[in-house]
Amino acid sequence: MAAHAPYQSWGRYPRALPAGLRSLRFRDQPLPRVAGSVLPFGNGRSYGDSCLNNGGTLLATRGLDRFLAFDPGTGLIRCEAGVLLSEILSLTVGGGWFLPVTPGTRYVTVGGAIANDVHGKNHHLAGTFGHQVTRLELLRSSGERLRCGPTERADLFAATIGGLGLTGLITWAEFRLKRIANPYVQVERTRFDHLDGFFELALGTDREHEYTVAWIDCLASGRRLGRGIYLAGNHAAPTCEGAPRPPGRAPSIPFDPPLSLIATPTLRAFNEIFYRKQPRRPTNGVEHFAPFFYPLDGIGQWNRIYGPKGFLQYQSVVPMSVGRDATRAMLECIAGSGQGSFLSVLKVFGDRPAAGLLSFPRPGVTLALDFPYKGRATLRLFETLDTLVAQAGGAIYPAKDAHMSPRLFAVGYPRVDEFRRHLDPAFSSSFWRRVTGAVA
């Protein structure tokens, strides 16, 4: 029952203790007056500490979950910031409307999708979630309610997109949905036996396919380094006969195991089977959108498998010019450490200029991997990876981060000084204080 979920991040590392928690329920409410800083908290799907406010107050936004307007003719939708993407899909897919951009889980709030400027498998064509937003309302601690959009207070808007909840509370947002003929996706899966194969496929198929991503086996090394499966999909044609619906009720990890269930031999076997299951020749089929876009949403509370110590995700982006070499170096380093986890994700981003001042997606190749938290060993590996990312002129994704140094943040996010001008003085987060040295 999500209503009881404690207020921690998805990776459950680091732990933080907010001094206060205020649940918001109506968008006309003023911000609560509290001592110390506040930070909006949506559905807690950020992995690290960008959704935490140790010692401060969290403003829980899930109670702001109403739709304000929806035009089934044009797909324009306006809703409160605490609405989950899953709730939008439930409302609109039947009528032929889909999210214009969606991350790999539908259990994020609209406010969180904007504040982290999330991206999806169609970044190379559509850009980020922030690119889709036409308007939003920002409630500042001064009590002002400011409407922002691409042409209205564009500076504040650009700071709020990817602004990690630090420019004020987003009360509602408006964006345009995308027309679909049915809930199905035509998917082509291609196995590649080495990282080089990924780059060949990415350069070849990304133009013909709206959605592309690769799963790679981060435990494979040597000749098999970076082997994986390339997924390329398009929304199915109106004539498509469909695919089986996924089960209505998802299984869930019902309790907290006392230790991590992730061990290297089982992982190796799992990744091997996943890779082998895919035939050598490309396959083509129709799938329901849910397993295609949200493979892990099928297992409730899957973060629990990592045990009480939690886990970290490492998501980086490096420029395309050095993408191949930097990605190879990172994968060698991870395979050598033996610390990798389930299938990792690799994708080439598009060239669209970022929507937000602190947006993570930028032209280049992005790699995302989960690591069970094993104390010093994990942090040492991350430091090595950080060095590779910094050398390549890349960046780390704040929504996934619990470790990056202030220096890496500064070089990865060169517009941070511009961003600072739009900070709301009452808003702060554990992440912000960690990467900027700001005080609560």
Place this chain on the structure above:
Amino acid sequence: MSTRVLIVGATSAIAEALARRYASQGATLFLAARHTERAAAIADDLRIRGAAMVAVGVYDATVPDRAEALVAAAWEALGGIDVALIAHGSLPDQAACAASAALTRQELEVNLISVIDLLTPLANRMQAAGCGTLAVIGSVAGDRGRQSNYVYGAAKGALAIFLQGLAHRLAPAGVRVLTIKPGFVDTPMTAAFPKGPLWASPDRVARDIQRAIARGARVLYTPWFWRWIMLVIRLVPATLFHRTRL
């Protein structure tokens, strides 16, 4: 024909969750609340979720003599009422009530008298129509007086007796009366409390309420295990009970 639903106290979390369930089935709704602006925001949302029609009316339980007019307005707007949910209320500060007879009276007026003021005209109209369900949010607190909240408990306990009698009176007319006894519900009012397994979400409670209305139940403990918890609490002898801080 779509279900015609009146909800009093429509901005409460349980009421809104139930309204969404009826809206997604194409119901017509009349929302009565003190904050009409908030009720209007809920109404917009319900229309998008599928409600055939949603009307909003102002109702303040602390202002006497408004019940009759509200019921008449809702009856007219909906063209009759199939389900009336009375969900408004306040959570009294027991210590402050213990120190003030005036505050105690005020709390009883909001949590008991104002509800009865609504139920009387609703019952008469439904009796004449020969159908309908009166669903009223009571509380497990009304099952036994406890030192920590007996003013609230007294209001909800008296309400339960009133509803029991009303159910008896209206049974021959085909009108159902449902007394709803939620346990701990995770609402904004309780956000700061640490939560254990006894807590339920407003949507879970709303689901139980809708099912109980559909099957014509008379008393609903939600979630179900509260029936057994309260049975035990009622059976504990006073000599033992008085040693607890419940």
